[in-house]
Amino acid sequence: DARVTQTPRHKVTEMGQEVTMRCQPILGHNTVFWYRQTMMQGLELLAYFRNRAPLDDSGMPKDRFSAEMPDATLATLKIQPSEPRDSAVYFCASGPGLAGEVETQYFGPGTRLLVL
Amino acid sequence: AQSVTQLDSHVSVSEGTPVLLRCNYSSSYSPSLFWYVQHPNKGLQLLLKYTSAATLVKGINGFEAEFKKSETSFHLTKPSAHMSDAAEYFCVVSPGSGGSYIPTFGRGTSLIVHP
Numbered sequence: 202d203a204r205v206t207q208t209p210r211h212k213v214t215e216m217g218q219e220v221t222m223r224c225q226p227i228l229g230h231n232t233v234f235w236y237r238q239t240m241m242q243g244l245e246l247l248a249y250f251r252n253r254a255p256l257d258d259s260g261m262p263k264d265r266f267s268a269e270m271p272d273a274t275l276a277t278l279k280i281q282p283s284e285p286r287d288s289a290v291y292f293c294a295s296g297p298g299l300a301g302e303v304e305t306q307y308f309g310p311g312t313r314l315l316v317l
Numbered sequence: 318a319q320s321v322t323q324l325d326s327h328v329s330v331s332e333g334t335p336v337l338l339r340c341n342y343s344s345s346y347s348p349s350l351f352w353y354v355q356h357p358n359k360g361l362q363l364l365l366k367y368t369s370a371a372t373l374v375k376g377i378n379g380f381e382a383e384f385k386k387s388e389t390s391f392h393l394t395k396p397s398a399h400m401s402d403a404a405e406y407f408c409v410v411s412p413g414s415g416g417s418y419i420p421t422f423g424r425g426t427s428l429i430v431h432p
């Protein structure tokens with residue numbers, strides 16, 4: 202049963218520390234999405250990759266956030282330095298990205314981040 | 318441009334009674350529409366999707382949704398609620414197949430099921 206995996210599942214850190222979240226998309230999928238979920242803002246799209254290239258990261262605070270895909274099996278989201286307002290659940294999703302077909306996203310279980 | 322509005326932040330039903338979760342959308346394109354469900358402390362799971370084929374779409378766990386272009390709606394229904402249906406439900410619109418794909422999520426509707 203193919204699944205999107207995310208690590209760590211939970212992270213508690215102190216303000217100012219670097220946080221790295223990792224995502225392994227489903228094998229063969231070529232689109233990857235990063236979302237942030239909070240009670241106040243709901244689900245926000247942070248970044249979108251297709252074939253490892255970033256297509257949209259307009260939702261991501263550029264001064265402290267960065268997203269990369271070092272290879273097709275790994276996507277990373279980094280926060281440096283972290284702030285208490287970054288506390289949220291971060292979801293990764295992947296999709297087949299087939300030309301001419303509507304994209305269905307498959308979500309990972311999320312990383313629950315708490316910045317003290 | 319596209320947007321999606323989930324008309325109710327919370328819906329409360331009794332077990333065994335029908336469920337209706339409302340969603341209205343706007344899109345400059347022929348849209349594709351989705352419903353996702355999120356159980357507590359879990360990721361989102363696809364319930365069903367509309368992609369310009371049949372307007373009545375059947376999904377998992379007995380849910381279905383009807384695409385009504387004239388009303389720009391895509392409401393989610395289930396004839397009889399089960400306790401396990403208690404979760405957060407998200408309506409999603411996208412521009413459709415091909416090209417750059419940026420989905421827009423609704424704010425979510427929390428479904429509460431009473432015994």
